[in-house]
Amino acid sequence: MPKRKRIGILTSGGDCGGLNAVTRAVVRRARDYDMEVFGIKDATVGLMARPVEAELLDVKRVSGILRYGGTILGTVNKGNPFAFPMPDGSLADRSAEVIEGYHRLGLDALIGVGGDGSLAILRKLALQGNWNFVGVPKTIDNDVGATEYSVGFNTALSVAVxxxxxxxxxxxxxxxxxxxxVMGRDAGHIAISAxxxxxxxxxxxxxIPYTLENVCKKIIDRKERGNNFSIVVVAEAVKTESGAPITYTNSLGQCLxxxxxxxxxxxxxxxxxxxxRVMILGHLQRGGTPSPLDRLLGAAFGVAAVDLIARGQFDCMVAWQNRRVVAVPLAEAVAQYRGVEVDGALVATAIGLNTYVGELDPHRFPSPLP
Structure with missing residues (x-):
């Protein structure tokens, strides 16, 4: 009897809505190819553990998880294996341990669900360790290149709205x-859409740069026209008027x-x-029940990722382009950064609604139409 193919799946980086939809889809689709699926705990940390922290996933194990927030596999957004923080405060290269973990599991391929940072690290591990690797984009920031949408963005957007x-x-x-x-790291997708x-x-x-003078002018103009309130949305990476970022350092030494x-x-x-009054929406954007769109996207990406493995097509990422799932070179995907297009449809729509979005030429009168 031929040996059954064994594939692994891990979720890496910050959690978001739709991760469990990907895992469920991978397990259900793998059954069509008679593949075994191992869920790896806590991303690369699980591959680093001895014994490797992973579980065999079957259809029963993933039954009902479609609507769960977070990820049943666990995740980490710290601990780069190439510069892993040690108890004494030093950084150690533990990539060889992670690579060995893949081979100890006897995997024929690995699916990694992550943002651009996680996917870049996983690709480096795959190339160094001779892994067969397929990436699935997920991030509430929606800034992964080569895909119009990443898993998790729509849920975060729904919470913000x-x-x-x-x-x-x-x-x-x-x-x-x-x-x-609102969150979004260096991109303003959540802010402009919400x-x-x-x-x-x-x-x-x-x-887009702004001036406090014109922010306040917009608010005062509204009041003078009889509007007694105003709503302001600001992305977390917006700088002060002088150009300085506002950050803080957490207990782990991360600058956020x-x-x-x-x-x-x-x-x-x-x-x-x-x-x-000010409200920082924070991690509420990461939790909660996944939106229907993130469930659909996660399902489509999970099925496509397994199909790529069955075809022997690796070092690529599934992506959503022109209402279809496509495969793109992983190197191309992680090299691109997808911020808000200043000349794009969303900024034009906001301006058309008489919303102040920053210092743009007021005589341009852009349109969402091409």
């Missing part, structure tokens, strides 16, 4: 300005974005005299 809906009622009731800071869908009057994203919303809110209150 729901929050804006609820903030609007209290803004109206108290005649306030409400400032909401701002448009949630009816924000000011949207600030890292890709956070605080630009408070800066913008303080300046609005000081300059306009209007009562202003």
């Amino acid at each position: 729901e929050a804006l809906d609820q903030l609007t009622y209290t803004a109206i009731s108290h005649s306030r300005v409400m400032v909401m800071e 701002g448009i869908a949630g009816g924000a009057h000011v949207i600030l994203i890292p890709e 974005y956070g605080g630009i919303g408070q800066y913008i809110g303080n300046e609005i209150a000081l300059r306009t005299g209007i009562e202003t």
